[in-house]
Amino acid sequence: xxxxxxxxxxxxxxxxxxxxxxxxxxxxxxxxxxxxxxxxxxxxxxxxxxxxxxxxxxxxxxxxxxxxxxxxxxxxxxxxxxxxxxxxxxxxxxxxxxxxxxxxxxxxxxxxxxxxxxxxxxxxxxxxxxxxxxxxxxxxxxxxxxxxxxxxxxxxxxxxxxxxxxxxxxxxxxxxxxxxxxxxxxxxxxxxxxxxxxxxxxxxxxxxxxxxxxxxxxxxxxxxxxxxxxxxxxxxxxxxxxxxxxxxxxxxxxxxxxxxxxxxxxxxxxxxxxxxxxxxxxxxxxxxxxxxxxxxxxxxxxxxxxxxxxxxxxxxxxxxxxxxxxxxxxxxxxxxxxxxxxxxxxxxxxxxxxxxxxxxxxxxxxxxxxxxx
Amino acid sequence: xxxxxxxxxxxxxxxxxxxxxxxxxxxxxxxxxxxxxxxxxxxxxxxxxxxxxxxxxxxxxxxxxxxxxxxxxxxxxxxxxxxxxxxxxxxxxxxxxxxxxxxxxxxxxxxxxxxxxxxxxxxxxxxxxxxxxxxxxxxxxxxxxxxxxxxxxxxxxxxxxxxxxxxxxxxxxxxxxxxxxxxxxxxxxxxxxxxxxxxxxxxxxxxxxxxxxxxxxxxxxxxxxxxxxxxxxxxxxxxxxxxxxxxx
Numbered sequence: 001x002x003x004x005x006x007x008x009x010x011x012x013x014x015x016x017x018x019x020x021x022x023x024x025x026x027x028x029x030x031x032x033x034x035x036x037x038x039x040x041x042x043x044x045x046x047x048x049x050x051x052x053x054x055x056x057x058x059x060x061x062x063x064x065x066x067x068x069x070x071x072x073x074x075x076x077x078x079x080x081x082x083x084x085x086x087x088x089x090x091x092x093x094x095x096x097x098x099x100x101x102x103x104x105x106x107x108x109x110x111x112x113x114x115x116x117x118x119x120x121x122x123x124x125x126x127x128x129x130x131x132x133x134x135x136x137x138x139x140x141x142x143x144x145x146x147x148x149x150x151x152x153x154x155x156x157x158x159x160x161x162x163x164x165x166x167x168x169x170x171x172x173x174x175x176x177x178x179x180x181x182x183x184x185x186x187x188x189x190x191x192x193x194x195x196x197x198x199x200x201x202x203x204x205x206x207x208x209x210x211x212x213x214x215x216x217x218x219x220x221x222x223x224x225x226x227x228x229x230x231x232x233x234x235x236x237x238x239x240x241x242x243x244x245x246x247x248x249x250x251x252x253x254x255x256x257x258x259x260x261x262x263x264x265x266x267x268x269x270x271x272x273x274x275x276x277x278x279x280x281x282x283x284x285x286x287x288x289x290x291x292x293x294x295x296x297x298x299x300x301x302x303x304x305x306x307x308x309x310x311x312x313x314x315x316x317x318x319x320x321x322x323x324x325x326x327x328x329x330x331x332x333x334x335x336x337x338x339x340x341x342x343x344x345x346x347x348x349x350x351x352x353x354x355x356x357x358x359x360x361x362x363x364x365x366x367x368x369x370x371x372x373x
Numbered sequence: 374x375x376x377x378x379x380x381x382x383x384x385x386x387x388x389x390x391x392x393x394x395x396x397x398x399x400x401x402x403x404x405x406x407x408x409x410x411x412x413x414x415x416x417x418x419x420x421x422x423x424x425x426x427x428x429x430x431x432x433x434x435x436x437x438x439x440x441x442x443x444x445x446x447x448x449x450x451x452x453x454x455x456x457x458x459x460x461x462x463x464x465x466x467x468x469x470x471x472x473x474x475x476x477x478x479x480x481x482x483x484x485x486x487x488x489x490x491x492x493x494x495x496x497x498x499x500x501x502x503x504x505x506x507x508x509x510x511x512x513x514x515x516x517x518x519x520x521x522x523x524x525x526x527x528x529x530x531x532x533x534x535x536x537x538x539x540x541x542x543x544x545x546x547x548x549x550x551x552x553x554x555x556x557x558x559x560x561x562x563x564x565x566x567x568x569x570x571x572x573x574x575x576x577x578x579x580x581x582x583x584x585x586x587x588x589x590x591x592x593x594x595x596x597x598x599x600x601x602x603x604x605x606x607x608x609x610x611x612x613x614x615x616x617x618x619x620x621x
Contacts, residue, residue, distance in 0.1 A: 210488070213488075213491055214475055214476065214479060214487055214491065214492065215487050215488040217465075217468055217472050217475065217476055218476060218487055220465065220467055220468060221465045221468065221476055224465050224466060224467055224468075225463055225465060227427075227447075228459070228463045228464075228465070229476075230446075230447040230448045230451070231425055231427075231447060231448075231451050231456075231457045232448075232451055232456075232476065232477050232482075232532065232536055233448055233451035233452045233482045233536060234448055234476075234479075234482045234487075235446075235448045235482075235484075236448075238483070238484040239484050239487075242484050
């Protein structure tokens with residue numbers, strides 16, 4: 001049993017490494033600059049999908065507010081980029097609004113390490129705080145979803161309205177340089193792309209680690225019967241706060257990479273529709289599968305690109321139809337469906353033996369060995 | 374040390390004026406196997422709800438090993454050493470029997486120690502032994518969703534034991550089971566009673582006769598009488614409120 005698990009794990013590591021190598025070494029050679037940039041963006045969206053899968057697929061908390069964390073991660077890195085101006089000057093939009101002195105909370109963003117820490121920490125702390133307030137009072141299910149959605153509206157309106165602080169609706173755009181290299185340069189973009197792939201792999205590994213051990217089983221237990229778990233002596237609140245914070249941090253990282261590759265971050269990242277879309281990606285790929293979250297993101301986003309190039313107006317209808325189709329026909333998502341089809345590689349590592357006593361019956365073993373062929 | 378493992382003093386719980394428990398005074402010794410019976414609506418399940426912290430008492434106190442439980446939350450009460458089995462088996466359907474027991478047997482249930490410590494080999498061994506005790510060793514890697522009703526009941530009792538509480542609260546463990554399964558559960562509880570204090574709530578008189586040494590009869594939220602099963606069955610008040618209504 002143990003040996004087999006280890007073997008499967010090694011296969012998985014191998015497959016993931018191979019995919020990462022293909023993405024970093026081969027894709028740039030066959031895709032145009034534009035297509036590669038698109039792939040990079042989608043891969044960073046896949047990172048946030050992993051975060052959603054962790055909190056929704058495994059822990060059963062449907063968050064409709066991951067756009068907040070995604071946006072905050074994006075803003076944190078964008079603030080650093082906007083401060084890449086000659087000494088004494090202010091970011092362009094501030095000059096436009098007649099600000100003469102840099103606001104206090106912009107000051108620390110001159111430091112790259114600070115900005116990077118903020119990418120992770122601000123979403124994590126905010127998620128942890130929001131989670132603590134909500135979970136402490138045992139608010140669950142649809143009420144949690146509504147609260148996260150309400151939080152999304154608050155943040156959207158805040159960032160949308162603060163023109164002097166964050167350039168309002170337009171968001172932070174026109175990044176110039178990073179470490180002296182031009183942000184829009186193909187080489188810089190390739191570095192961003194490669195880093196996205198690396199972080200996607202790291203995030204996947206972290207999520208796999210979190211969900212595979214006893215901790216992961218406690219998460220599933222929270223999803224399936226939280227109050228039972230409480231009577232067993234666990235405090236589900238702690239677990240949920242931690243997972244929500246991790247999930248928020250993951251979304252922040254995703255937002256930062258997306259911002260670097262799209263060249264802008266705006267309050268639209270905190271639009272409710274965007275947060276719901278993230279959930280759709282995970283649903284399409286398959287909840288609680290991790291790999292499904294990544295696949296779902298890529299499939300839906302490529303479908304969107306393809307369909308909006310072909311029939312510009314119909315994408316939203318397709319998206320709605322896709323969601324309905326998934327919910328009604330394959331509720332377990334693509335990966336869940338494939339697993340049920342008994343495709344060996346995707347199947348659970350622990351086989352479900354309906355009659356396990358048969359497997360251990362010495363008589364039967366004897367017959368199998370001697371009567372075969 | 375207090376030899377009483379569980380005591381209640383004037384315990385009253387009212388829901389919108391309706392008194393589910395009314396001035397309930399109850400006590401049981403450490404190491405005892407006690408059966409609580411009573412007609413429907415006598416407050417049996419509410420009694421367990423109050424002990425485990427699901428419901429706060431309106432008045433009165435629950436004292437477990439000399440400690441008032443009022444301030445504690447559900448998970449803290451569980452950590453003090455009270456395990457509860459629910460009326461309908463509540464196991465985690467998407468986890469295997471092994472994983473169900475693994476969750477319950479975790480010694481340190483804090484978030485970070487759960488995250489960073491995988492089960493020790495001693496723990497694994499005790500899970501294996503436990504699986505054999507409850508007769509599910511051959512289904513260790515079967516998802517609980519595929520178990521029969523009786524197997525789920527046994528798995529949940531196993532989860533209680535894995536938690537190694539001092540006091541087991543068992544709510545109707547044989548509801549919906551066949552006679553043979555009922556008998557097996559009875560033997561299991563008797564075996565467990567050597568090392569644990571157990572409080573069983575049950576309707577099934579056959580089963581009560583099998584396991585009971587001391588029986589407490591609840592009626593309208595208070596203790597009606599207490600004694601051996603024979604004494605209780607002879608008590609005219611009990612016959613009136615409870616046994617008289619039995620179809621058997």
